[in-house]
Amino acid sequence: MELNQYTEGKILLIDKPLTWTSFDVVKKLRYAIKVKKIGHAGTLDPLATGLLLIGTGKFTKKLNELQGLDKVYEGVITIGKTTPSYDLETEFENETTIDHLTQDDLEAAAKKLTGPLDQIPPAHSAVRINGERAYKKARKNEEVKIDPRRIVIHEFALTKIEGADIHFRIACSKGTYIRSMARDFGEILGVGGHLSALRRTKIGDYSVDDADQLDDFINQIKQDAAS
Template sequence: MSRPHSVVSQVPSGVLVVDKAPDMTSHDVVAIARRALGTKKIGHCGTLDPMATGLLMLVVERATKIQDLLMSEDKEYEGTLTLGVTTSTQDRQGEPLEEKEVRSFAPEEIDAAFGVFKGEFEQIPPMVSAIKKDGVPLYKLARKGQEVARDPRPVHVTKYEIRDIALPEVTFSVDCSKGFYVRTYAHDIGQHLGCGAHLSALRRVRSGKFTLERAVTIDMLKTAPREDLYKAMISLAEISLMRGA
């Protein structure tokens, strides 16, 4: 479907919130947005794995200058972990590594395991991450079958909620700090319960003050008139008000 021509010549500066679809990378979304908005000056705040959906903030034009500031804010995710199977990537897209029986855990036992990972604690980043070791992203080493030692990183969980327990699946939400790996969170909870686990679904619903309420879908990004996408953007002035600046 061809995009209707736009009479707007100047690309506005601001943030476009996109509801990322599954099975695409964050870079895929940026590439679509570059064409849709008619600009090369665009980036994203906080990578979402291909299997994940939800809030991806795109910074456009002068908003690229506040990219690091926006990325530093706390985030909220909704996810599902599957007990009994650990994988090479700590999520459902990896190769199964070990399978264990999942006993009939009481809700209190599962809540206690989540409770261990609340407040300030440390995570060891997964091998499938963008963190660099001697200048090389870990995920590139992982693709070659290499595993290297990773330093634990301080993270913070403000709150969590267990939404549903249908063993072996546990559905939850978590409010966490920048640099938090939800798949490592799922993996570590599984290790604490003694049966292992991996992340089987993930959706980001908030980043700082930004939510999905004003998000555009990938289909809209591909087909909506350019002017409509400009109108959907959150301006730098509004961002300052939102953040109390």
């Protein structure tokens, strides 16, 4: 596989590893395939895995278009505990009993979070407030006020319930924060909640089933370059 094809332009499907930032993946690929023009369509948090679309060369111009596509996520919301970041990046704040909740309660909460919604992004996010990233203000314990954003949740399906761990699949519009979905789900139930696992499985018609593992992709590039 010739490296100049990446300089000309390609869309790469990468399964982002856990704890890596989306920028980490782009940086690693820029070095491996030796291209200057490279970027990604849609950030994944470090604690999320799954589909990351990478554009190189002339296809970097398509990244905004790809970022606007609907997305599908699978993961786990753990109810009864909250964190400031709405995921496992920060320490637990509160713990509440969930013994009184039924499956009907859980299904009703998911239904309330389906359709057009005005969602408030997490304080621990990359949203800019007066030119500064919200998470930087949050980490300094400064007040963070973010305006709601209109999103659309096409599907919020509960796929398995294991005690406090609620497995889900969410199909949504661009700009949706699944961490905020976890927060809102817990608030509707009256017990709080946080996102304990997340995987992006689709972006538009692109599927993680067709994505390469990052290490495998880079090893293949090295083998091709050496042959």
